[in-house]
Amino acid sequence: MIEKIENLKSELQSLTASNTGEVEQLRIKYLSKKGLVTSLFSEFRNVPAEQKKELGQRLNELKTLAADRINELRESLSGGTDDDQCDIDLTRTATPLPLGTRHPLSLVRNEMIDIFARMGFTVAEGPEIEDDWHVFSALNFAADHPARDMQDTFFIMREPDVLLRTHTSSVQTRVMEKNQPPIRIVCPGRVYRNEAISARAHCFFHQIEGLYIDRDVSFADLKQALLYFAQQMFGAETKVRLRPSYFPFTEPSAEMDISCNLCGGKGCGFCKHTGWVEILGCGMVDPNVLEACGIDSKVYTGYAFGMGIERITNLKYRVKDLRMFSENDVRFLDEFIAAR
Numbered sequence: 001m002i003e004k005i006e007n008l009k010s011e012l013q014s015l016t017a018s019n020t021g022e023v024e025q026l027r028i029k030y031l032s033k034k035g036l037v038t039s040l041f042s043e044f045r046n047v048p049a050e051q052k053k054e055l056g057q058r059l060n061e062l063k064t065l066a067a068d069r070i071n072e073l074r075e076s077l078s079g080g081t082d083d084d085q086c087d088i089d090l091t092r093t094a095t096p097l098p099l100g101t102r103h104p105l106s107l108v109r110n111e112m113i114d115i116f117a118r119m120g121f122t123v124a125e126g127p128e129i130e131d132d133w134h135v136f137s138a139l140n141f142a143a144d145h146p147a148r149d150m151q152d153t154f155f156i157m158r159e160p161d162v163l164l165r166t167h168t169s170s171v172q173t174r175v176m177e178k179n180q181p182p183i184r185i186v187c188p189g190r191v192y193r194n195e196a197i198s199a200r201a202h203c204f205f206h207q208i209e210g211l212y213i214d215r216d217v218s219f220a221d222l223k224q225a226l227l228y229f230a231q232q233m234f235g236a237e238t239k240v241r242l243r244p245s246y247f248p249f250t251e252p253s254a255e256m257d258i259s260c261n262l263c264g265g266k267g268c269g270f271c272k273h274t275g276w277v278e279i280l281g282c283g284m285v286d287p288n289v290l291e292a293c294g295i296d297s298k299v300y301t302g303y304a305f306g307m308g309i310e311r312i313t314n315l316k317y318r319v320k321d322l323r324m325f326s327e328n329d330v331r332f333l334d335e336f337i338a339a340r
């Protein structure tokens with residue numbers, strides 16, 4: 001039996017095959033149920049006990065050798081030309097996968113959040129479907145304010161009132177109701193207004209609201225935070241100016257302009273030859289708002305601001321038609337691949 005094993009071993013060493021079909025024939029010849037190696041295992045049963053140990057070892061070696069040799073032959077043939085085999089050609093160039101791009105509004109929103117995060121603001125979000133209290137009443141809107149009219153606001157129901165928020169200031173209300181100062185948040189989100197859709201107006205758009213409430217927060221803090229934001233967003237040479245304005249929820253209130261980033265403030269068609277473009281509304285939170293939300297206005301003061309993300313995106317990327325943002329035309333979206 002030892003001789004048979006040794007003969008098979010040398011036979012196996014010199015095996016050759018020219019295609020995978022032949023390899024399979026060899027596997028059957030040696031390793032199938034009736035194969036040469038397998039049948040030696042049947043003979044093994046008749047071997048005298050004292051030889052079992054040595055022969056058992058040799059037989060196992062033979063079986064491993066046979067399996068290894070057949071695998072080697074099979075591997076050396078893969079990548080060959082045999083047509084009953086499915087080959088992977090590693091030299092072929094890969095098919096390029098088209099990558100998606102982030103939406104320009106997402107790019108700009110993320111950049112804005114990053115800038116405010118550097119000043120310690122965290123992100124807060126609230127529902128788009130709201131009620132009168134969070135959008136108007138808590139924010140000191142007079143009972144006859146035109147925003148409460150169906151002309152301006154999409155009402156889902158009148159009694160009880162359910163409406164689509166018209167600004168992200170509603171998130172202020174929700175955060176102040178649930179938290180005591182210090183509060184330092186930015187609230188990005190979509191808002192809705194009953195407007196005819198055109199290049200310059202849409203029935204939905206996006207805003208970022210900011211709110212900072214603590215002891216001794218001043219108008220100077222507001223101005224410094226907004227100047228930092230403007231220079232980070234539009235470049236270190238950017239100038240800002242505040243003009244007095246009115247919002248129900250802030251007192252005093254202001255609107256902020258930045259020096260036109262197209263002409264550098266010299267005056268051009270874009271800034272209507274004024275050198276300035278408006279980017280946001282802001283002010284000191286009205287004490288009535290703090291009290292409505294359960295914050296002691298004798299102890300705390302705060303500032304707030306709100307701006308449109310489309311507006312900031314337009315200033316950065318000169319998108320001329322607001323409708324582009326929601327039409328999902330990939331030719332438009334692909335222009336932002338580099339900005340990703």
Ligand code: DAH
Nearest residue numbers: 167169281282283304305306
């Ligand atoms: N909510 C205002 C709007 O939609 C924007 C705004 C102005 C928000 C002044 C503020 C603010 O927080 O202080 O037009």
